[in-house]
Amino acid sequence: MNYDVVVGLEIHLELNTKTKMFSGAPYKFKSEANTCINEVDIALPGTLPCLNKEAVKKAISLCLALNMNIDQLIRFDRKNYYYSDLPKGFQITQQFHPIGSHGHLDIYVENEYKTIRINRVHMEEDTAKQFHLKDVSLIDYNRAGVPLLEIVSEPDLSSGKEASAYIEKLRQTFTYLGISLARMEDGEMRCDVNISLKPKGSDVFGTKVEIKNINSISNVKDAIDYEIKRQSELLDKGEKIIQETRRFDEASMTTISMRLKEGAVDYKYFPEPNIFPIRIPDSMIEEVRANMPELPDQKSKRYLHDYNLSEYDANVLLANKYLANYFDEAMKIAKNPKLLCNLLTSELIGLLTKNNSSIEDCKIAPKDLASLSNLLEDNIISSKQGKMVLEEMYNTLKDPESIVKEKNMVQVSNEDELLNIINEVLDENPKSIEDFKNGKDRAIGFMIGQIMKKTKGQANPKLANDLLTKKLMER
Amino acid sequence: MKLENTSTAIKAYEKLAEVNSKLNCLVTSVKPAKEGIPIVLKDNVSTAGILTTASCRILENYIPVYNAHIVDKLNENGFACIGKASMDELAMGGTNLTAVTGPCKNPYDLNRISGGSSGGSAVLVASGVVPVSIGSDTGDSIRKPASFNGIVGVKPTYGRISRYGIIPYASSLDHVGYFTTCVKDAAKMLEVLAGRDDRDMTSSYKEVLPYSSLLNSDMNGKKILVFKNVTDAISNKEVINEFNCIVNSLKEKGAIIKEVYFDETLMKAILPTYYIIANAEATTNHSNLDGISFGRRVDGDSVDEIMMKSRTEGFGPWIKKRFVVGSYALFEENQDRIFRKAQKIRRMIVDEVMKELKDADALMAPAAPGKAPLINESSSDELTDEYLIADNHMAIGNFGGLPSMTLPMGYVDNMPIGVNITCNRFKEEDMFNIALAIENITGLADKTKEVF
Numbered sequence: 001m002n003y004d005v006v007v008g009l010e011i012h013l014e015l016n017t018k019t020k021m022f023s024g025a026p027y028k029f030k031s032e033a034n035t036c037i038n039e040v041d042i043a044l045p046g047t048l049p050c051l052n053k054e055a056v057k058k059a060i061s062l063c064l065a066l067n068m069n070i071d072q073l074i075r076f077d078r079k080n081y082y083y084s085d086l087p088k089g090f091q092i093t094q095q096f097h098p099i100g101s102h103g104h105l106d107i108y109v110e111n112e113y114k115t116i117r118i119n120r121v122h123m124e125e126d127t128a129k130q131f132h133l134k135d136v137s138l139i140d141y142n143r144a145g146v147p148l149l150e151i152v153s154e155p156d157l158s159s160g161k162e163a164s165a166y167i168e169k170l171r172q173t174f175t176y177l178g179i180s181l182a183r184m185e186d187g188e189m190r191c192d193v194n195i196s197l198k199p200k201g202s203d204v205f206g207t208k209v210e211i212k213n214i215n216s217i218s219n220v221k222d223a224i225d226y227e228i229k230r231q232s233e234l235l236d237k238g239e240k241i242i243q244e245t246r247r248f249d250e251a252s253m254t255t256i257s258m259r260l261k262e263g264a265v266d267y268k269y270f271p272e273p274n275i276f277p278i279r280i281p282d283s284m285i286e287e288v289r290a291n292m293p294e295l296p297d298q299k300s301k302r303y304l305h306d307y308n309l310s311e312y313d314a315n316v317l318l319a320n321k322y323l324a325n326y327f328d329e330a331m332k333i334a335k336n337p338k339l340l341c342n343l344l345t346s347e348l349i350g351l352l353t354k355n356n357s358s359i360e361d362c363k364i365a366p367k368d369l370a371s372l373s374n375l376l377e378d379n380i381i382s383s384k385q386g387k388m389v390l391e392e393m394y395n396t397l398k399d400p401e402s403i404v405k406e407k408n409m410v411q412v413s414n415e416d417e418l419l420n421i422i423n424e425v426l427d428e429n430p431k432s433i434e435d436f437k438n439g440k441d442r443a444i445g446f447m448i449g450q451i452m453k454k455t456k457g458q459a460n461p462k463l464a465n466d467l468l469t470k471k472l473m474e475r
Numbered sequence: 476m477k478l479e480n481t482s483t484a485i486k487a488y489e490k491l492a493e494v495n496s497k498l499n500c501l502v503t504s505v506k507p508a509k510e511g512i513p514i515v516l517k518d519n520v521s522t523a524g525i526l527t528t529a530s531c532r533i534l535e536n537y538i539p540v541y542n543a544h545i546v547d548k549l550n551e552n553g554f555a556c557i558g559k560a561s562m563d564e565l566a567m568g569g570t571n572l573t574a575v576t577g578p579c580k581n582p583y584d585l586n587r588i589s590g591g592s593s594g595g596s597a598v599l600v601a602s603g604v605v606p607v608s609i610g611s612d613t614g615d616s617i618r619k620p621a622s623f624n625g626i627v628g629v630k631p632t633y634g635r636i637s638r639y640g641i642i643p644y645a646s647s648l649d650h651v652g653y654f655t656t657c658v659k660d661a662a663k664m665l666e667v668l669a670g671r672d673d674r675d676m677t678s679s680y681k682e683v684l685p686y687s688s689l690l691n692s693d694m695n696g697k698k699i700l701v702f703k704n705v706t707d708a709i710s711n712k713e714v715i716n717e718f719n720c721i722v723n724s725l726k727e728k729g730a731i732i733k734e735v736y737f738d739e740t741l742m743k744a745i746l747p748t749y750y751i752i753a754n755a756e757a758t759t760n761h762s763n764l765d766g767i768s769f770g771r772r773v774d775g776d777s778v779d780e781i782m783m784k785s786r787t788e789g790f791g792p793w794i795k796k797r798f799v800v801g802s803y804a805l806f807e808e809n810q811d812r813i814f815r816k817a818q819k820i821r822r823m824i825v826d827e828v829m830k831e832l833k834d835a836d837a838l839m840a841p842a843a844p845g846k847a848p849l850i851n852e853s854s855s856d857e858l859t860d861e862y863l864i865a866d867n868h869m870a871i872g873n874f875g876g877l878p879s880m881t882l883p884m885g886y887v888d889n890m891p892i893g894v895n896i897t898c899n900r901f902k903e904e905d906m907f908n909i910a911l912a913i914e915n916i917t918g919l920a921d922k923t924k925e926v927f
Contacts, residue, residue, distance in 0.1 A: 039541045043763040045642040046521045048675050080759050084778040089762020268805035273646035
């Protein structure tokens with residue numbers, strides 16, 4: 001039987017604010033355990049929450065990027081439950097009035113655009129980290145109170161591919177906005193999947209299964225693909241889907257049952273009494289809007305329409321904010337976008353990868369790469385020379401013009417000069433002229449080689465080729 | 476004893492042991508490192524390096540690593556803390572009988588209660604050990620013991636004094652306040668304690684006035700409301716006589732007196748409304764007391780078991796009862812019917828009072844229906860008008876965040892009784908002025924009952 005797959009995602013995102021959501025304690029990822037805490041984070045008696053304004057601004061920027069309605073009256077609620085990773089015994093969250101609602105995000109899957117609706121974005125705080133060893137449990141409170149945004153999609157996704165495209169697009173949005181590094185492997189971004197199947201075309205939703213805490217985008221895709229297979233096999237056999245929480249097991253590439261959903265927990269949500277409702281002024285939203293960087297969608301349009309890059313090239317650039325920004329910076333000088341894109345995404349990235357470096361740490365200035373690209377565009381140097389120059393730039397940090405000058409690398413593009421050399425070569429190789437007349441194209445290659453030899457490889461290959469062919473015809 | 480008699484902290488500290496042996500009013504005595512104006516803090520005020528138990532077993536070993544905002548303010552202003560005072564467990568009570576250290580006694584009669592929950596703080600001022608002490612007030616926990624001990628008790632406007640570092644009871648009702656022996660000291664203390672604190676988002680940016688220099692007992696044209704529901708509900712004639720004497724004197728001094736009778740059903744709803752909101756907030760506020768990262772831990776085989784055992788052993792039975800009531804009110808299926816309804820009624824009660832108070836300067840009533848009860852007295856019938864209204868009306872000040880204070884009114888059987896005035900938000904100046912006029916009428920400034 002054929003099924004419609006219904007997938008919704010809940011993403012938790014740690015914000016990269018200097019201090020925590022409700023306390024002044026500084027937070028730095030991977031700090032020594034229990035060094036990024038103050039009395040608020042471990043919920044010592046008498047402490048009170050104090051809202052982090054930067055976190056609110058970052059939430060607003062995401063709401064703007066996701067085209068959401070913004071509730072300008074910020075309100076918080078308590079979610080009450082006892083757990084040893086939750087120092088206060090409650091989490092401060094936005095249950096009743098999320099800051100963002102009714103948003104959407106466009107994803108691009110299999111050559112098509114699809115709009116995914118986003119139900120809500122709300123602000124809350126992270127819990128402590130627990131380590132259960134053989135005899136003891138350890139708690140690291142550094143993460144307790146770190147600002148979190150929860151982004152809840154509508155059940156608009158219908159495959160693992162779509163889900164991974166959606167997360168990737170969100171991740172790009174987060175990094176472009178500069179609100180989080182959004183590294184799933186480090187838990188800065190976490191994903192819970194809700195998935196159900198229903199007979200094709202049916203209006204009735206099937207039983208929902210939740211898959212928790214998947215730690216990479218590819219695992220999200222694999223977990224969903226597996227779950228589709230598992231559920232459709234059960235349904236085919238006439239069996240019922242059990243409402244439960246499962247986890248993805250990377251080793252076996254399957255999902256494994258964690259617990260059944262027996263009557264939801266009563267979190268006794270009620271408005272947080274220590275934070276009065278706060279009215280965000282229009283001016284604050286406008287300030288955030290004015291400071292928003294160009295987002296992937298806008299960049300993509302520019303690359304495709306203004307620069308005529310291919311969808312593939314555009315996506316390679318967009319996948320990494322630093323790469324795209326480097327490209328944009330270099331394009332202020334570079335003449336040929338496609339040439340620059342190739343130089344950047346294959347030559348420079350190749351060189352960086354070879355040296356265990358990355359574009360974030362690249363010492364070659366975008367303007368210098370742009371100059372190199374222009375030297376190539378103007379046929380001042382050959383592509384082979386271009387590679388050498390790039391390598392020299394990397395090692396010495398000199399600008400390409402100086403290197404070309406120093407190494408005497410300028411391409412011979414002067415017609416008269418080239419014609420002299422071509423005539424010399426032709427005179428020295430009557431056999432090759434004969435071969436050419438007999439239809440042996442290889443002869444051209446040989447003679448170009450001779451030209452290159454005489455010019456120490458500095459002849460403009462295209463010009464040399466054109467002139468040689470012309471002269472051969474004349475003989 | 477008055478604030479002016481400064482720098483006697485060490486002398487005051489030396490009296491503590493003897494006073495405590497009679498009144499059982501201390502949790503911890505603190506030897507002052509240097510001289511200063513002696514002060515006592517209720518044991519729910521966080522003091523870095525000094526035991527802070529809130530008179531609760533689960534905190535019997537808890538030593539804060541930080542000072543409450545007001546502790547820093549007091550230190551900056553030349554005060555020296557000499558002790559942490561007994562209170563009802565976690566400030567949940569009005570008798571001070573529930574402290575883990577046992578009942579605190581009234582200096583006027585050791586067989587009678589101090590009242591609570593700030594009982595220890597009250598009796599240390601009433602017995603003349605210190606000129607001022609810090610308390611907290613969620614329903615009437617400063618203003619009731621002030622009445623029973625013949626001193627001044629002040630609960631200013633919500634947000635006027637930072638709550639940062641005060642172990643909470645119910646966040647939306649909790650106020651920090653204090654006891655003094657006279658109105659002038661009360662006005663001075665607010666200058667010391669009030670002001671914005673960025674760590675308490677509910678604290679106010681409003682300017683702190685020089686209340687003590689603004690004091691003015693001129694009552695000409697002052698509009699004072701007499702709270703008829705309360706006076707009608709009080710059966711003790713002597714209390715009513717004392718009260719009427721003050722009202723008449725105020726009238727003679729030019730005050731315009733108006734008797735007001737609020738909706739009786741709403742007034743009878745004060746206590747149940749208070750009980751629901753306070754306990755609901757309390758049960759979640761105290762969810763941090765689980766024996767995990769601080770406090771008294773009882774070992775167990777799992778983290779869950781540690782938390783359950785620590786909480787089971789760590790709280791008195793009355794606290795558990797309040798947690799159960801609070802949780803019940805917050806259950807999703809009950810919230811509309813109980814918790815949210817209580818919040819609506821809270822608003823209705825405040826609106827009912829404000830519609831009169833906004834055109835007046837103060838609402839005035841006896842602070843309690845009578846003198847302090849005996850420690851062994853069985854609790855009164857909780858469904859009489861006298862109990863529901865006369866014994867609990869001061870929670871209106873907490874519902875509305877209104878400034879409210881109690882000061883001595885007179886004596887019944889040689890036991891002090893107090894009068895309460897409640898004013899409009901941030902109108903502490905009015906409150907102190909009317910209180911000063913009353914103090915001039917009664918002549919009951921600086922009355923203490925020494926027990927040493």
